[in-house]
Amino acid sequence: MTVTLDAPERRNAQTPSMWAALERIATTVPAGVRVVVLRGAGPAFSAGLDRGMLAPGGIEGEPSLLGMAADGPQALAEQIAGYQRGFTAWRECPALVVAAVQGHAIGAGFQLALAADLRVVAADVRFAMAEVSLGLVPDLGGTAALTRLVGPSRALELCLTGRPVGVEEAVATGLASLAVDPADLDATVEDLVAAVLSAPEDTVSEILGLFRGIESRDDAAQLRVEREAQGRILHARATQMRS
Template identity: 60%
Template sequence: MTAPATDPQTPNLERDGVRLEIDGDLAVVTLCQPGRRNAQSPAMWRALTAVGRELPGTVRVVLLRAEGVSFSAGLDRAMFTPEGIPGEPSFLQLAAAEDKELDETIAGYQDAFTWWRRPDLVTVAAVQGHAVGAGFQLALGCDLRVVAEDVQFAMKETSLGLVPDLAGTKPLTDLVGYARALEICATGRWVGAAEATAIGLANLAVPAAELDAAARDLAAALLAAPRDAVIETKALLQGAAGRSYDEQRTAERAAQARRLRDLAGIGD
């Protein structure tokens, strides 16, 4: 009997360059195509989206890491050719699509980059070597970033006549401010570990050999606090930029009231 053909549009994590490991309340997501410097494709994005949808509810912290010398060299360059990637729309086909179809396609790509900010999770990216374009934006999708001393971030889209469209512009601006975000994107220059930590892009920089251990230590520290307290604190901090000082004080009071009543076993 002939085995049924595999639908390339159906995510297959290992085939598409993603590995998921669950260890209790910690999930480890690994980009696992080091021979291609973890270059990204729509297939990889579908796999990452599937990971976010399939995570058990017990998971509290997600660690994103990558095999090889580079976190991700960015978009697979085949996407820039007239032929594109077999089974995927090329840039020329995307450009020729109707507005609604084009918008929906890009929105589908963005799904791989957005679930990392879910309120019930804290996500940590361990980033080494090059994190370019889509790789930079994937790291920006996480709540926290630990980087190796050899890290090199760059947002090359503008240099190619495009814009960063994988949900990276908001977190980048939130982290480093409008003027620096514009300069980083418009010039496409490299941002190394020392600068990344100085401007708030990275939480911690360590020697490359210590990256995995440092990221796992941070994950363990995040898991040490009670889950509901972390969720409430994350929500307070995520919403702070959109609230006035007095509105934030009100939000703090409401969150603390929920925590006090929960700890005391008093229902709503």
């Protein structure tokens, strides 16, 4: 299943209605779908928040962030909780989620890429947690996801400076699983998906479960979930052999 941000004329800038759509898709992925690819149409994955959201009049048809903020910080925080689900829901999706990232993935675009299990990037990729340049903080799940990948010190530095991360640093720090020439991005993602689909479905599902949430487990808990996963797989194989 492929989910495409399809507003290339705006570099796939994001709005609350897009976040609502992302949550709806993430929470209704059909049971037979084993891999979801997140991608952006055009030369950029996503330029992040549509800056019109921060203008006094906002964007027609979208909630006014400044208007909600005028009602007090708690009212806006409660609204943002809903927006966050467009990102965190992908971590709960039973399918493997792969972000295919080309060009700029800025702010909310970076945070969406971080919501995926794996990131395959083109050599022209530019990640940036650029909220600080707008006087904002990352608030769509990006701080925890970034810290899991690069550690707290580097994650803090990236959020404080908003500096861009190119392809070499992305690969070296684990932000990207693979990096390829832009012309090869689609084919590389297809090969990755084919490799995942060639493995037994229950095995892939169990491996995904081993890694999601791994940062919250101690060694003993991780050993337990490993042996329980293996037990389920081998029990299923034994049952198949007897039938």
